[in-house]
Amino acid sequence: MTTLFDHETVRDEFPVTRHMLYLDSAHQTPLATRVRVALDAFYAEGHEMAGPKPIWLRRVEETRTRVAAFLNAEPCEIAFTKNTSEGLNIAANAVPLRAGDNVLLIEGDHPNNAYAWLNLKRKGVEVRFVQLSSDSVIADAETFAPFIDERTKVISLSHVTFHAGQRHDIASIGRLCEEKGIYLVVDAMQSVGVLPVDVKALGVSVLAAGCHKGLLVPQGLGILYVKNGLDEMQPAYVAMSALANPPADYVARPDDLQLRKDAGRFEIGNFNLPDLHALGAAIDLIEEIGVSNVETHVLALGERLIAHLDELEIALVGPRSREARSHIHVLDLPVQPWFDYLTREGVRVSPERGGVRISFAMFNTPADVDRVIEIIRKGIVALRTVPAHAAG
Template identity: 70%
Template sequence: MIATEKLASVREQFPVTKRQLYLDSAHQTPLSLPVRDALYSFLTEGYEMAGPKPVWVRRVEETRANVARFFNASPSEIAFTKNTSEGLNIAANAVPLEAGDNVVLIEGDHPNNAYAWLNLKRKGVEVRFVPLKDNEIAAAKTFEPFIDERTKVVTLSHVTFHAGQVHDLASIGKLCKERGIYLVVDAMQSVGVIPVDVKALNISVLAAGTHKGLLVPQGLGILYVADGLDELRPAYIAMSSMLNPPADYIARAEDMAVRKDALRFEFGNINLPDLHALDAAIKLIESVGVSNIQKHVTALGDQLLSELDKLDVKVVGPRERGQRNHIYVLDLPVQKWADHFARNDVRVSPERGGIRISLAVFNTADDIKRLVDVIRTGLRETTAAAVAQVD
């Protein structure tokens, strides 16, 4: 785990930990003090100086460079969006797909990825769904039987929201590179918690929001588009998308060339407050290191699984290290247990398979002990109620 003093220091930056047991970072992460301060500073500049936009824009580019470093990308490969769904829709409409081409997805993956591609069926694009159980990990061999010469895209979540699987992007990326297939990745549940090297994984396009592992409020997304994929064309353009934006602000039909970098997909004003917050959040994350965060939440997961075994409580997803990371879905009846956790001031999420527990850098071994005590109490209440009903 992270050194005790470092962990304690980070935890102090999240006041929510003093108010409740927060185990819901796969839904959204709570505000940290540095993020709150960054937002307050931005607002202060706005009302005291009427918005120093050139300064704000310069900071956007600094943050873009920091985000690029997160992914082992270059700043030219990073665009800012509103959220993951917008990024996935940008990708779906940018890839040059023709009637008869096909896209391969995992059945039951996040619906917002599926809808982005299903929307192309009206153009004659075939969408193929690969069946996968909640305790299985997708790898190259998972997709191979569904790929043919008309397959243009393989797309999936790096980490699933509903069972916590960490899919084998390395083998999938290798397969896509060999077959000349675009690999489009939803990294919403992995960025900031698991190191993601877009080059090593051969990712073509990656989309992620920033309100989970990147610790920023909703409304900001990240889009990575690999350099050299000039054939990916934006469905929407604005002056900021253009290769030669007119200095006199007069659009000319004879020059419609768009930029060659990822910024061709970024148009209009972007979420400046959240960009300031993201800069602060990245500094907080880097004070620990994403690899260390991954080790920390995985160790907490080890502790959780061990305690659940003692209580005979099952998890829906995988148990093996490397196949799971920070998301655990407890196989417990949703309605009863969601109410039980709420009554005991434990923040979790109901999920399709049970109750989702999701861990973050600010969680501790004591949090796991408290959670287990709450579960134990709930099991006793269930047993008592069953006995009373029989009597």
């Protein structure tokens, strides 16, 4: 396996690697040292200086610029939210939908994306679920084309699925949406920070993601990209921060409710300042390695894992080909006994609907793969478990 960066230097950033075999970054990533340093510095300023808020807000805008560059967007196209779900709900309520319009989703995709749109059924919006034939199938333009009619206004799906690791062909769907005049709303929770995400190349209208997975910060911060020019998308709720002309004296002006033209019209009140300080440090780390190198690294770890699984005749729930995979791999094993066993062995994974989920990050190594395989090999004997299916 080609070394793209210094694994040991990266692992030194994540002390958790000294205490457990952490294979659960699709759930959340552990704290990197430099991210903790940024958080500590923020809290020290608040503790010792009672909060230099103008300085903190200037740093927010610096981080906004960093996030925009990271996604190939403009700073004015980036808003900060609490999490992916808030971003998706903002999008669902901002798109100008009327009774009789319809939205296309993938059946079995993350439920919080579905619920954001299903909530609009009370307004007469129809939600149509497109079914994939298996967890190995990748959605592309041809997946959705047969379900589009003149009342289809939105297609919304995950870039990478949480439950099987499929990497959907967002770019082809984006081209279809542009051709048909349809909004494309993408959940990038599992991809941003792990795979390159270029909002212009993908052709998305709106992209939402939390920052506690590939972007390495604690829970409570999300990013929202809203493509320039979508002025018809209006926020469902408004605070002073959303206004084009916020009153300097903090007295509301009923005759001036003009909203900002940029993505800031979707922001409400105060920011998650600690996490925004942390996000700048996290982007520093990711960019030092290179997100393309992170992608190549985790895909190579996946290839090593799949080769070992084939030897053990353990099937993979999800795609096997490199172009269709991500950092997420679900092993077709009985969930509860195996999750409990791996936990006892000091391996951090997640139970998933199709089996046991292993997800890699920048700090994992080929030795981590070999170690978990040896633990699984012993587990087959200890649990007297015959894999549910032979590897395909």
